[in-house]
Amino acid sequence: MNIQYVHGDCLFTRINKNIKQYEYLTEDIRAEVIIIGGGVTGAILGYYFSKSNIPCVILEKSRIAHGSTSITTSLLEYELDSNALDLMSYTSKENIIKSYKLGVKALDEIQEFIANHGNKCDYRKVDSLLYTSKKIENKVMEEEYYLRKEAGLPVEFIDEANNPFSFDLKSGVLGKGAGAVIDPYKFTHQLIEEGCKMGLKVYENTEVIDIKYSDNDATVETIYGYKVKGKIIIVATGYNTSFFTKRAFGTKSTAFNIATKPIANLDDIYKNIVIKDNKVPYNYFRATNDNRLIMGGEDVNFIPDIYNEELCINSYNKLEQRLKSLFPHLKIEIEYRYCGAFASTQDNLGFIGKDPDNSKLWYCLGYGANGILFAILGGMMLTKLYSGEVDKDMKLFKVDRFDN
Ligand SMILES: Cc1cc2nc3c(=O)[nH]c(=O)nc-3n(C[C@H](O)[C@H](O)[C@H](O)COP(=O)(O)OP(=O)(O)OC[C@H]3O[C@@H](n4cnc5c(N)ncnc54)[C@H](O)[C@@H]3O)c2cc1C
Structure with a gap:
């Protein structure tokens, strides 16, 4: 079944015009590393492997950055989907702190990429806020604050008395300079552009339809019959x-997003922050460079093959009401509504590494709300692994960590 993973009018693929297109594969080729998928994850891998002088190719079945990458909200922050207290039912405090610090490392990498190659993707370093509007959750926010403070992360505790925002909150944790935003479509193209300067090959409209493994190689067959031979596939x-693979990765849901028209009088405080509430499922929002607000959330169980219009309209309406209730003083007009698959894991981390049963089959899957940062870590860790060095933190992302 050809499952539809993205529905609707996606902001980033609509507002970005005249972006480079790539050829489809018209000959048999060789590369050491075959990256399957030309979303932000494939682009990150292509960049990191090329930077390490490892010949690699990206094969994308449709268009670059038109999958989940086109609907990501692109809130880049070290904190995870759930607050630390909730996460402790599934993982240790040490692992949570380690994950936060890895998130900071990934954010630094993106900043360095921008410093080296220029800002062509609307990158902005921002603060992050996790807040609750329920008094009963104040304790949870306090725990989150102390955990991060003890870990040496720059945080401030916000409560009703020092709330600088225009909406009501009971308490929250403000991460100073703890986040960033990007245009994911432009970022993916910039990564590929830089990768190509270092030898990366990229083919669009080139679906992988078969893979054969031998002792030394993996050979991939593409839709028009041309083959790519390599040492590994990712x-x-x-x-x-x-x-x-038959392996199950994470629990799928459908997540919804709305994006407003540019808002003329958007308060400055909302231009430099990414905001998430502590609800289940949570809502999150941030501003774009042209002063739109993007809000996401209202996740429901994954809708695989049917487009349930009523459910979607209902979810978009809920998001719109929520946004309007947060900003009654602003003229909010929704221009884009889109939704798609999202997958989460119990420990909120993605999957990076080799298949336990096939050393030529590798994965880089940015599951959870920090998918882009996990892909950056994947790029760093997998290039090392290809050169024979195992990153000590890679075990957090082990592919078989939930196997019994
Ligand atoms: C609503 C939503 C909000 C999100 N918000 C955030 C956020 O704020 N911050 C964050 O860090 N992350 C966020 N994420 C997660 C992030 O979007 C994902 O981690 C990221 O988009 C995944 O990118 P990808 O490249 O792995 O996948 P995709 O963009 O889906 O790319 C995979 C590509 O593989 C191609 N493909 C599939 N099969 C084949 C084949 N057989 N042959 C060739 N190509 C193939 C597809 O066509 C597709 O283009 C969010 C996700 C969703 C859905």
């Missing part, structure tokens, strides 16, 4: 992995 196909 699955960077987002939430769509069933063609490559």
Whole structure:
């Protein structure tokens, strides 16, 4: 079944015009590393492997950055989907702190990429806020604050008395300079552009339809019959992995997003921050460079093959009401509504590494709300692994960590 992973009018693929297109594959080729999937994850891998002088190719079945990458909200922050107290039912405090610090490392990498190659993707370093509007959750916010403070992360505790925002909150944790935003479509193209300068090959409209493994190689067959031979393949196909393995990765849901028209009088405080509430499922929002607000949330169980219009309209309306209730003083007009698959894991981390049963089948899957940062870590860790060095933190992302 050809499952539809993205629905609706996606902001980033609509507002970005005249972006480079790539050829489809018209000959048999060789590369050491075959990256399957041309979303932000594939682009990150292509960049990191090329930077390490490892010949690699990206094969994308449709268009670059038109999968989940086109609907990501692109809130880049070290904190995870759930607050630390909730996460402690599934993982240790040490692992949570380690994950936060790895998130900071990934954010620094993005900043360095921008410093080296220029800002062509609307990158902005911002603060992050996790807040609650329920008094009963104040304790949870306090725990989150102390955990981060003890870990040496720059945080401030916000409560009703020092709330600088225009909406009501009971308490919250403000991460100073703890986040960033990007245009994910432009970022993906910039990564590929830089990768190509270092030898990366990229083919669009080139679906992988078969893979054969031998002792020394993996050979991939593409839709028009041309083959790519390499040492390993890396699955960077987002939430769509069933063609490559029977292994189940995470729990799928459908997540919804709305984006407003540019807002003339958007308060400055909202231009430099990414905001998430502590609800289940949570809502999150941030501003774009042209002063739109993007809000996401209202996740429901994954809708695989049918477009349930009523459910979607209902979810978009809920998001719109929520945004309007937060900003009654602003003229909010919704211009884009879109939704798609999202997958989460119990410990909120993605999957990076080799298949336990096949050393030529590798994965880089940015599951959870920090998918882009996990892909950056994947780029760093997998290039090292290819050169024979195992990153000590890679075990957090082990592919078989939930196996019994
Ligand atoms: C609503 C939503 C909000 C999100 N918000 C955030 C956020 O704020 N911050 C954050 O860090 N992350 C966020 N994420 C997660 C982030 O979007 C994902 O981690 C990221 O988009 C995944 O990118 P990808 O490249 O792995 O997948 P995709 O963009 O889906 O790319 C995979 C590509 O593989 C291709 N493909 C599939 N099968 C084949 C094949 N057989 N042959 C060739 N190509 C194939 C597909 O066509 C596709 O283009 C969010 C996700 C969603 C859905």
